[in-house]
Amino acid sequence: MKKNRAIEKQFNLLDYALSSLWRRKLKNLGIIAVFALVIFLVASFQILTGSLTETAERILAKTPEIVIQKMSAGRQESIPVIYLDRLADIFGIRAAVPRVWGYYFNETSGANYTVMGVDRAAMPEGKNLAMAIEGDFPAAGQGEAALGREVAADLKLAGRRTFSLFRPDLSLKSFRVSGIFAASTDLLTADLIVTGLDDGRDLFAIPENRATDLLVYVTNPNEIGTIAKKIADRLPDTRVLTRPQIHKTYKVVFGWRSGFASICLLTALAAFVILAWDKASGLSAEEKREIGILKILGWQTADILVLRFWESLAVSGLAFLVGCTAAYLHVLFLEGSLFRPVLLGWSVIHPSLKIVPVIAAADLLLIFTLSVLPYLAATVIPAWRCSTVPPDAAIK
Amino acid sequence: MRPSHILALVVFLLLGFDAALYFHIRLERLPRQRSAAYINDIVTAGLGLTDLCLATEARYTRHPAVSDPMAPFMDHPGAIEHFPTGSFWAVPRDHSL
Numbered sequence: 018m019k020k021n022r023a024i025e026k027q028f029n030l031l032d033y034a035l036s037s038l039w040r041r042k043l044k045n046l047g048i049i050a051v052f053a054l055v056i057f058l059v060a061s062f063q064i065l066t067g068s069l070t071e072t073a074e075r076i077l078a079k080t081p082e083i084v085i086q087k088m089s090a091g092r093q094e095s096i097p098v099i100y101l102d103r104l105a106d107i108f109g110i111r112a113a114v115p116r117v118w119g120y121y122f123n124e125t126s127g128a129n130y131t132v133m134g135v136d137r138a139a140m141p142e143g144k145n146l147a148m149a150i151e152g153d154f155p156a157a158g159q160g161e162a163a164l165g166r167e168v169a170a171d172l173k174l175a176g177r178r179t180f181s182l183f184r185p186d187l188s189l190k191s192f193r194v195s196g197i198f199a200a201s202t203d204l205l206t207a208d209l210i211v212t213g214l215d216d217g218r219d220l221f222a223i224p225e226n227r228a229t230d231l232l233v234y235v236t237n238p239n240e241i242g243t244i245a246k247k248i249a250d251r252l253p254d255t256r257v258l259t260r261p262q263i264h265k266t267y268k269v270v271f272g273w274r275s276g277f278a279s280i281c282l283l284t285a286l287a288a289f290v291i292l293a294w295d296k297a298s299g300l301s302a303e304e305k306r307e308i309g310i311l312k313i314l315g316w317q318t319a320d321i322l323v324l325r326f327w328e329s330l331a332v333s334g335l336a337f338l339v340g341c342t343a344a345y346l347h348v349l350f351l352e353g354s355l356f357r358p359v360l361l362g363w364s365v366i367h368p369s370l371k372i373v374p375v376i377a378a379a380d381l382l383l384i385f386t387l388s389v390l391p392y393l394a395a396t397v398i399p400a401w402r403c404s405t406v407p408p409d410a411a412i413k
Numbered sequence: 414m415r416p417s418h419i420l421a422l423v424v425f426l427l428l429g430f431d432a433a434l435y436f437h438i439r440l441e442r443l444p445r446q447r448s449a450a451y452i453n454d455i456v457t458a459g460l461g462l463t464d465l466c467l468a469t470e471a472r473y474t475r476h477p478a479v480s481d482p483m484a485p486f487m488d489h490p491g492a493i494e495h496f497p498t499g500s501f502w503a504v505p506r507d508h509s510l
Contacts, residue, residue, distance in 0.1 A: 028417055035416035073465050075450070079458040084479060091481070116461055120472055129469045131476075135460055142458035149456045165466070201449035202456050207466045208475070230479075232461040263463050263478040270477050331420060338427045345434060349442075362497035364470040373442045 030320065034327035037307075049336045051292070055285040056340025056388050057347070063384065064344055065353040066271040068375045073267035076204060079142075082241050083233035084258040085248060095227040096255065103251050104233070109244050111236045114139045115228030117217035121182055121210070128171045128365035132182075132210045134217015141234060149206075152196020157213035162192040167207040167366045169197050182210075185222045192216070207368035289388065292395075305403055312408035318401070325400035326393065333389040341381065348374040468498035 038045045087096035098115050117134035137143040137154060146154045155161035164172070172180050174194065181189040198206040218225060233248065235241055241259050249257045308321055347353060352370040353360070361367055456462065464476045473480035474496060485494035 028415070031417045031420075032415050035420055039416070069465070069467070076453050076465065077457060077463065079454045080463050081461045084461075084463060086479065091483070093481075114461070120475075129472075129475065131466075131469075133460060137459070140459050140461065142455045145455045146459040149452045149459075198456070199452060201452055204465055204467075205453060205456050205462055208469045209460075209466070211460060258463075258479060266478040267465075335423070338424065338431075342427060342431055342434075345431075349434070349438075359497055360467060362468055362470040362474070362499075364468050364498070366466075366469045368466045368469075370467075373438060373446055 027323070030323050031327045031331075034324050035331060037324075038328055038331060045332060048292070049332055049339070051288070052333065052336035052388070052392070053340040053343070055288050056337055056384060057343045059285050059387070060341045060344035060380075060384050061347050061353065061355060063380045064348045064374050064376050065356055067377060067380060068348060068372045070267050070271045071375045072204065072372050073271075074264055077264065077267075080260055080263055081232040082235040082238065082260045083245050083248065084263075085231040085233065085252065086229075086256045086258070087254060088256050089254070093256075095223055095229060096231060098226050098228055098231075100252055100255070101231065104231075104248060107244060107247050107251075109236050109240045111234040112139065112141070113234070114232045115214070116230055116232055117214055117221065117223055118229050119221050121220075123171065126171050126365055128168075129208065130168055130171075130210050130366075131208050132212065132217060132220060134212050134214045134220075136214045140232075147196075149199050149202050150196035151199060152194070155195045155212050155216070158215045159213070160190075160192055160216055161195040162210050162212040162216070163196045163198060164194055164211075165198050165206040165209040166200060166203060167368055168210055169194070171366060182220060184220060190216075190220050203368050204370075204372075208366045289391070292392075308400070308403050309408045312404065318404045321404040322397060322401055325397050329393045329396040330389075333392040337385060337389055341376075341384065345374055345376065348372075468496075470498055471496040474498040 085096065085100070086093045087100075088094070096115075101113050101115070104110060104113050114136065116136075119132055121130045121132050122128075123130065135143075137146060137157070140146075150163050152163070153161075155163050174180060178194050179191055180194070181191045184190050192210075192212065198209065198211075212220070217223075223229070233244070235244055238260075241261065245257045245259045249255070311321060311324075312318075347355060352372075357370070360370075463478045466475070468474040471485070473484035485496070485499055486492050
């Protein structure tokens with residue numbers, strides 16, 4: 018019975034708090050809107066970067082175990098294929114494959130393509146690559162190429178099956194389109210032009226005895242680190258990248274400390290500090306008067322604190338729910354369009370960003386702790402200071 | 414209707430909307446993602462890909478995993494990083510704010 022009365026009392030206090038908020042609806046709806054906007058910005062970025070990190074980890078799970086690049090004067094340069102002979106007797110290497118790749122700038126459209134020449138027969142899953150292409154995989158040495166969907170659109174082929182790219186000496190190299198990559202692989206292939214190893218060398222004028230990098234496949238994934246160290250010892254002029262390092266890159270790039278996130282968080286924090294400071298610097302005369310009247314009517318200090326708590330919880334809780342829901346919708350249906358200009362920069366090729374948003378409980382807790390809890394503290398403390406003064410003084 | 418009931422209704426509507434979104438993901442998006450996963454694995458392994466195609470404006474933002482951390486600054490002595498997508502880069506651990 019006593020318990021029911023306590024619950025009923027809380028309901029009554031909540032009713033009073035909501036009525037009180039509704040009396041100043043313009044001001045309070047404004048606070049909810051601004052507060053929700055701040056939470057929306059922070060949550061959107063958190064969800065977008067979290068989703069991209071998760072997508073990168075999932076999609077790049079089958080990336081080569083080790084990539085070897087030759088370095089000269091701090092820059093990457095083509096690597097002699099003969100280096101493969103120095104790796105031949107390292108126990109645990111399943112295969113080592115040379116690959117040619119580079120960037121091609123299309124001066125007409127301003128787009129950057131990634132051109133890749135691979136020896137399909139030597140690559141793991143190479144025989145299944147046709148499954149990812151609408152058409153055929155380019156035949157070796159035939160001047161054929163498979164295009165990413167965005168490249169095909171950018172080249173404006175309009176039904177043509179051939180296109181040409183410039184070699185470094187400005188002579189033209191012609192390609193016949195053998196197929197287009199499936200739309201489901203856009204996040205990997207949107208800007209790709211894939212061709213045979215020899216055609217790739219021909220386009221970039223890379224001699225036959227050199228490649229852009231060497232891909233090393235390891236039998237036991239637990240030995241990646243050991244084998245990478247052996248390779249680095251035998252090829253001291255190279256940089257050896259391992260699969261765990263590659264996966265770690267995306268965690269770092271899209272970590273919450275990334276530059277843009279810092280700016281978003283600082284902006285949100287600054288807006289919030291101004292709001293909280295305004296609240297904490299004291300109640301308005303009208304609010305003080307209301308507290309005085311309530312005390313004269315027999316309300317205790319604890320009741321007034323509970324009243325303010327319900328008011329703040331209703332405002333900040335609603336803002337939190339609206340902000341987080343809007344952020345999720347923003348990433349799910351609008352592909353994070355607010356952050357797209359920063360994510361794409363001056364890129365001419367715009368791959369679609371159809372990702373499944375990932376939101377972790379830790380992210381929600383972080384946003385809740387940074388927004389709702391300080392707001393509760395900032396509103397309850399001045400109410401406590403005011404409610405401890407004698408009621409007649411508060412009314413005066 | 415008591416004001417607290419109206420608030421409860423609003424909160425339940427919002428939570429109901431969130432639950433609908435959750436089921437939309439589970440029933441619509443995730444199965445599509447799973448069916449695409451096999452093809453993506455083939456492409457990654459078959460071409461030896463190391464990076465997502467997100468930003469194609471600069472070589473170090475197109476392939477961050479295989480680029481030097483100093484690549485943004487190596488165009489000429491004293492070069493500054495000027496591509497917008499570079500703002501997504503995290504501050505190195507030992508230079509954090």
